[in-house]
Amino acid sequence: MTYSIIIPIYNEEDILPELHRRLTSVLDSLGESSEVILIDDGSADHSYDAMNEIHRKDQRFKVLRLSRNFGHQVAITAGLDYATGEAVILMDGDLQDPPELLAEMTAQWKAGYQVVYTVKRSRKENALKRFAFASFYRLMHTFSSISIPMEAGNFSLLDKRVVDVLRNMPERNRYISGMRAWAGFTQVGVEFHRDARYSGMPKMTLKRLINLALDGLISFSNAPLRLAIYIGVVVAGFSFLGAAYVIYEKLFTHQAILGWTSTIVAITFIGGMILLTLGVIGEYIGRIYDEVKHRPIYIVKDKIGL
Numbered sequence: 099m100t101y102s103i104i105i106p107i108y109n110e111e112d113i114l115p116e117l118h119r120r121l122t123s124v125l126d127s128l129g130e131s132s133e134v135i136l137i138d139d140g141s142a143d144h145s146y147d148a149m150n151e152i153h154r155k156d157q158r159f160k161v162l163r164l165s166r167n168f169g170h171q172v173a174i175t176a177g178l179d180y181a182t183g184e185a186v187i188l189m190d191g192d193l194q195d196p197p198e199l200l201a202e203m204t205a206q207w208k209a210g211y212q213v214v215y216t217v218k219r220s221r222k223e224n225a226l227k228r229f230a231f232a233s234f235y236r237l238m239h240t241f242s243s244i245s246i247p248m249e250a251g252n253f254s255l256l257d258k259r260v261v262d263v264l265r266n267m268p269e270r271n272r273y274i275s276g277m278r279a280w281a282g283f284t285q286v287g288v289e290f291h292r293d294a295r296y297s298g299m300p301k302m303t304l305k306r307l308i309n310l311a312l313d314g315l316i317s318f319s320n321a322p323l324r325l326a327i328y329i330g331v332v333v334a335g336f337s338f339l340g341a342a343y344v345i346y347e348k349l350f351t352h353q354a355i356l357g358w359t360s361t362i363v364a365i366t367f368i369g370g371m372i373l374l375t376l377g378v379i380g381e382y383i384g385r386i387y388d389e390v391k392h393r394p395i396y397i398v399k400d401k402i403g404l
Contacts, residue, residue: 100130101204102183105191106173107149108139114148117191122156124197128204134159135177135404136191140167146400153402160403168396171272174252176396178261180404186256188274194292195253202288203255212257212283215275217247218292246279247287254278270388270395322378333371340364 103121107114125132136149136159149161162176174188185207189195199216206214252274256264263281264274279285 099133099183101125101128101132101185101187101200102177102181103132103134103187103189103200104137104174104177104181105134105189106137106139106170106177107141107145107191108167108170108173109141109143109145110191111141111143111145111148113192114145114152117193117197118152118156118159120193120197124200125158127201132158133181133183135180136161137173137177138163139170139173140164150402157403161401162398162404163400163402165397165399170252171274172396174274175264175272176398178264181261184258186258186261188252188254188256190252196290199253199288199290200255206286206288207255207257210284211286212260213278213281213285214255215247215278215285215287216251216253217287217289218251219289246276251275257283259283268395270393271385272395322381325378329371329375333368337364337368 105117110117121134125134136152138146138149138161146161146163149159152159153161160180162180164173164176168176177188178186185204187200187203189197195216203214203216254275256278260278260281260283264277267277
């Protein structure tokens with residue numbers, strides 16, 4: 099198999115026929131052996147039935163059904179485990195990642211690049227969401243311990259050697275774009291304009307974006323822990339200066355520091371900083387707890403064509 103295309107699906111029954119039509123046209127134009135692995139990530143609609151129907155019409159389309167909703171990044175991981183192609187393409191199923199870009203991506207792979215990631219030149223989401231995505235990528239680019247290109251999401255092509263590396267990375271709180279960058283190899287970016295969803299409501303809510311940002315930042319950066327240290331040093335410095343001022347007023351002036359308001363403010367401020375730093379440490383400990391349980395990352399319920 100030359101190409102394996104991995105597409106996570108979650109409640110996309112209205113989009114699947116158009117996705118099949120456009121992908122079929124692209125695969126026919128490529129003229130090489132290909133498979134499309136559709137991962138049903140616990141859909142609550144009739145997506146699984148639609149995927150089953152697509153498989154009956156076109157054997158290149160295969161279906162992997164998970165036992166529940168494990169999340170977008172885990173669904174991609176499941177697809178990577180079952181892919182057999184010399185090159186593996188990751189893309190979303192909402193048609194915001196244009197299938198027509200596959201020709202340019204495969205051309206870069208044939209030119210010798212082992213990772214071909216895509217860079218979004220523009221988006222068609224609302225202003226709030228564009229700001230949230232821009233902030234997310236800026237945060238990752240600034241604080242990550244590895245170089246993650248700006249506006250480079252999951253839509254990418256990976257050589258089989260890169261896929262083998264990702265398969266051997268067993269962490270459960272996964273950020274595929276960061277793992278792809280960490281793996282190294284020869285990489286190149288392809289720019290494109292990200293389309294609006296073909297149909298339905300976006301699945302990447304602000305809450306999901308925040309969770310993804312936390313997974314990415316904590317998995318590839320110690321910056322939050324260092325920030326907790328810096329906050330502790332700053333608060334301790336202010337406390338020392340405040341204590342020195344109180345001692346000075348007591349010994350060298352006839353003015354007393356009156357009132358309990360300032361005391362309460364100081365206590366609550368320091369208490370808040372302590373809770374903040376404990377929360378940051380707790381995020382790291384929680385992820386350690388997830389790892390040591392050694393539960394499977396996902397559970398497969400059904401397979402069609404695999």
